Amino acid sequence: MPSKKALVRRPSPRLAEGLVTHAERQKVDVGLATEQWEAYVEALRAHGWEICEVEGADDCPDSVFVEDTVVLFRNVALITRPGSASRRPETAGVEEAVAGLGCSVNWIWDPGTLDGGDVLKVGDTVYVGRSGRTDAAGVQQLRAAFEPLGARVVAVPVSKVLHLKSAVTALPDGTVIGHIPKMDRPSLFPGFLAVPEESGAQVLLLGGHQLLMAASAPKTAELLTDLGYEVVTVDIGEFEKLEGSVTCLSVRLRELYA
Numbered sequence: 001m002p003s004k005k006a007l008v009r010r011p012s013p014r015l016a017e018g019l020v021t022h023a024e025r026q027k028v029d030v031g032l033a034t035e036q037w038e039a040y041v042e043a044l045r046a047h048g049w050e051i052c053e054v055e056g057a058d059d060c061p062d063s064v065f066v067e068d069t070v071v072l073f074r075n076v077a078l079i080t081r082p083g084s085a086s087r088r089p090e091t092a093g094v095e096e097a098v099a100g101l102g103c104s105v106n107w108i109w110d111p112g113t114l115d116g117g118d119v120l121k122v123g124d125t126v127y128v129g130r131s132g133r134t135d136a137a138g139v140q141q142l143r144a145a146f147e148p149l150g151a152r153v154v155a156v157p158v159s160k161v162l163h164l165k166s167a168v169t170a171l172p173d174g175t176v177i178g179h180i181p182k183m184d185r186p187s188l189f190p191g192f193l194a195v196p197e198e199s200g201a202q203v204l205l206l207g208g209h210q211l212l213m214a215a216s217a218p219k220t221a222e223l224l225t226d227l228g229y230e231v232v233t234v235d236i237g238e239f240e241k242l243e244g245s246v247t248c249l250s251v252r253l254r255e256l257y258a
């Protein structure tokens, strides 16, 4: 049976010092953030995901955004080299965790940089944002790692938001959804549906027709419910202040056979 495991990482006590790039800095309540994180993890668990908690990285303010540290394709875990040097110490614990789960491990090497938030998989197509965090060498290394495994890698310019997946994700049927004002090139995506809210562009697939979304995108939730999806919402407001979203708080491992 394919796996249904999700990696998560508890927020650092230093979360409030996390990076802010495109947003204005707002005060983050670490206690409230931790409660929101626990509810997020519970929502995954309630939908059948086995939770694998990576050992905390208390000195790394952004370590809760575990998605940025590793990209999965088939059973290969590509350990990233985050574009922000302050986030690079986050990868060691994640590498240990995915190796322990039976993944084959590969790496993005210096001088390449790549953040997992820039990688969107739709079937065998892997879209990769060329963003402020992911550079051309990172894109090349991602191609070299995944094309031999059968991936079709499509590079996408990203200049208006932190990561590709800040503005674009995909529905279970492969329809790409995005918030056009935050996208550089909507025309790169076939089968595209525009959504009315920035955080509405970020959906996490729970399995079947169930989607996890942030509570901050009620109009998009209504649109997707009307299309026959079951939308589960969580309040992740403290993480949104740091440019985080529902996708970046976990890494789902669906193709491990254990």
Ligand SMILES: NC(=O)NCCC[C@H](N)C(=O)O
Pocket (backbone or CB within 6 Å): 018, 019, 020, 021, 062, 065, 067, 068, 084, 087, 116, 117, 118, 162, 163, 165, 166, 242, 243, 244, 245, 247, 248
């Ligand atoms: N994949 C994601 O959307 N990650 C969010 C990372 C937010 C963090 N404050 C950062 O700037 O790296």
